[in-house]
Amino acid sequence: MPSRKPTPKAPRWGRGEFVRDEPRAENPLVYRAVLPIPDDEQEQMFAGARSCFTSWLESKGLATHLSSGVHRLTETYTLTVTDSYDTDGHQTALRLRLRESKEDRHEGTWQTTLTSAVDRASNTAYVGVDLEHYPSPGRRQVTPVPPRLVREILDHFTVSDGTIRLTTAPHLVRSDSVGLLTSALTDPTRGLPLVLVAEPPNDDATWEKLLTGVVRNLVGIASVFRLEREAVPAFREAAGDRHDVFPGQIRTYLPGVALGSAEDGRRHRLLTYRRLSDPKFRNADIRISRYPRQHAVTTPQPALLAEPAFPGIEEVLKDLRAARSQTAESSGNETVDSLRAQLSTANETIDKALEELSEAASARDLAERSRRALDEQLREATDRYEDEIADHDATQAQLSALRHQVAVLQQRLVEAGRAEDAYTPPAEEPAPMSFAELNERVQERMQHLVLTYDTSKAEDLDDDIKSSTWASKVWDALLALDSYGACSGGEQGFDGTFRDFCEASPQGMRTYPVTRVAMVESESVRSDKKFRQQRMLPVPSEVDASGKVFMEAHIKIDSKGRIAPRVHFYDDTAGATGKVIVGYIGPHLSNTRTN
Template sequence: MSLLYRAMWESKADDSAATIQACRNAFDRWAKETGEGKSRNYEVRDELTDLDNALEATCTDSGSDGQLWKTTGRFRVVDGTLSALVENSFEGDDVTVRISVGRPRVIADLLTATGGGRLGGSALLDEVSELDAAQVSVLVDFLKKTDRRLPAIVFTEPPPNDDSGLDWKRLAARVATRSMGTAQVFTLGNAAVTEFRRQLGDMAAWGGAIRTYVPARVVEGSHMHRFLPWKYVVARPAGATVDGLVSFVTQQSTRRRVLPALTGPEWDSASGSDLGAANAELQQQIDSYEDENLSLTEDYEEATRELSLAQAHLERLQKVLAEHGHAGLYWGAQHAESTDEAPDMVDAISEAVLAAQMYLADDLTVPESCKRDLKKLDSHMNSAAWGNTAWRGLRALAAFVRDRRDGFAGDFWAWCLKGRPGGWPASPKKLSMREGETVVNNKKFRTCRTFDIDPAVDRSGRLYMEPHLKIAEGGGNLAPRIYFYDDTAGTTGKVHIGFVGPHYLIPNTKT
């Protein structure tokens, strides 16, 4: 099964037996109240070998579509401290199914029953923390704590001239509810935002932006703490923003180590055959990570080479500008002069697509239908790297369109070979202009590569596409792909994006 959510906490337990019973009562009540009309199996183990004051509860829901949802809770009191764990897992036959992740409802009851809890230096909150200017220093100190274990999602009040009608506080409340147990959510009004920015500088958030501070150092220039500008928030459905934020923090939660009191052979009731299957799955994961590591090493070497060439180019450009008395132009173009310009970087693939829709519309057609399972990509540990690589690829396609208008005669591969500024590697590892014969001649594979297209290109509104950017080779079946159609010589004079999403949705003989 795929682990989607993991919440852990510790709290004071003066009466061990009463605390464990309170956890059981909360789990029992939730399992029975929410289980009506479902095919549910509920099991409780409160007599565990060699463990005193311990409890494990498992609730499994199965559907006629083959989907399995499993919620597991583990609780144990040792030396007056309760250790608690709640996990949510999913299994299904259809890998393309879209699922919505978030906290099981039992989390709120358990936190109430145990008097709240903490994970390291982070408290598990069950609602939004609304801070004023005088309380900002507490938030800043919290963000800088070395023992902070949970992400902090900070929502800021939109600018005064905002007319979007989007209720930013309600948006924050929805995220807080869905992410309960895996993140802390804060809201800052304009006065608090001013103080927040005074204390954190460019690492703050402002003007309606939402920033997710992962449990890592908050230092100038760090791109780990994801920044979502307000213009991106209002440009997409509120549900998509909530899903993206929740997916990111819940995916992070699954990579935390289980508290020591809640793991070990005493908790393991698996049979030998189950252990064998688990070991086989772990070995498969190890093999996948080794392949990904090799691919990332190759990508790093290629990126280092490209960076060296780009730096040499910039040095020559600076020298030429200085010789002609225009040295100031070089430094003046270092950063975007206004928010109306395309961003230099993005934090996720969904933001890359949104930026393309907002800033590259004269050259690219990027329909909403091209976006597929981006939540899974945005919540991956490589989301920022994938997002910026996708943004580079989309900008390269737009630059190609502009050069075609200016008289360039070749296709995108030929353009990439020229090494133009803002180009894309002309390498089979990063770009494919044709699919293999086995794909072309297979009806199922062709159907997967038939996407929505502007009716001005094809009256049917659908078109088979082969050219695609390989955003990553590592990442297994999640490795992102961008499929496109070159109509620069056609009626629209643009490149049309047909698909942006994970590799598993575009299968071939190898997958």
């Protein structure tokens, strides 16, 4: 059946329509642990840090040289040890840095840095561990397991996050200790995420294996609590329906939990037991750790760790000048042996200086790569900020207009003697907090849509920190498509495209911002075989015998960043199904400006 909808023209390139084509420089910092040391353990902190680092080196089969300076342990490992002291001779900071080059295996360079610092005036002390990965050219960054070094430190020191002891094993929560869990959740001094894993209804070996991986990947950057299945009802009652969990679920609570707040509940990512049991949901332990990892590497370090005063290149130059002065001075009474000794000492100083200068040059190169990555992050953050401001301004204007309209209509109802109708809010179900929840609810709610999209691809969006916002926007987009499907079905229905429908905003119908709706792709995407193939998306066989059509119409859920989710749909309201077919929900598909 031919469609009565007009065929839109292909758009020209426009700002916000496509993702940038420049290669994205990724932040080399892939892991960071900031571990506060209690007062009674600060006296032995530097010795303890050295002991932990030594044990870690030995586990790698490396010789331990923790004297100050640069040590080439092997062809691939370089260790740099730097100490800092105050004017009274008391140690104030220690830095131990191990760099491993794996360029021969195209794995890039890995750098692990332990920094320990103390401020005796305020009795404040930290041990911090940073792990950086600088990939080889053309290779992507990988997500590593936290260094074993962090486990050594947590076993050696008593490290706490607020009232929670950071350990290498999960805290067990029974029915009689649910109060301690809720106190930990709402503790205002908690600075790290808290990951709650609720035991499944029955024993599940796969779930137990997942828990082991979750704990391993969160060492030092989050606390993990294991909720016994018998304690789940008590916790659900204490936490409320916005922050609770069901058996088998895993939830990540960011700092600043406000129990009872629906708005706050959206911040804390929830993974259902069904999702965790899905064979398509791979590397679940790594994906669960992404929130805490992102929180760790984007939270500013304490100034004590970020700005310790370590000797720099000026110390190397000072040693070189001293060696030069010593060899230049001559009393005329030197023997051959004494001159040889002076020359040997000078050569040792020069060799050491060259080693340290070479290390400084390597560190400078890596620092430059970090700077470029941070510049890229700043540019992306600025773009996102400007886009969010524009969205906020548009939403605020729309909200003000709607509030005025509601006030006028309420007044008219009151004047008509219908005051109760005027102030009784309509029943409105809350937007889903995740794509997993969206997928569970969409089939029953959307009666005028045919849903052929890959649900696992949509649920992959839950890995991003913006997932709850995106899920809410996709829900609104689907409601608008459903309204369009309801209005367009039949011969007397709305005669126009979905974009026309949103622009017309028929009374009582759900619509979506017109600027976020594109009915066609650019000509460069249409004519490119690879890009076109990605948009050949599933439809019922009665729509096309091949089971696929070129689905170029899409809704832009976000316009910035690498993911920039899209909803692709096909208007079949005048066709065999009489509905709108949603064939894709997921990250932005490739075009000429994506990586």
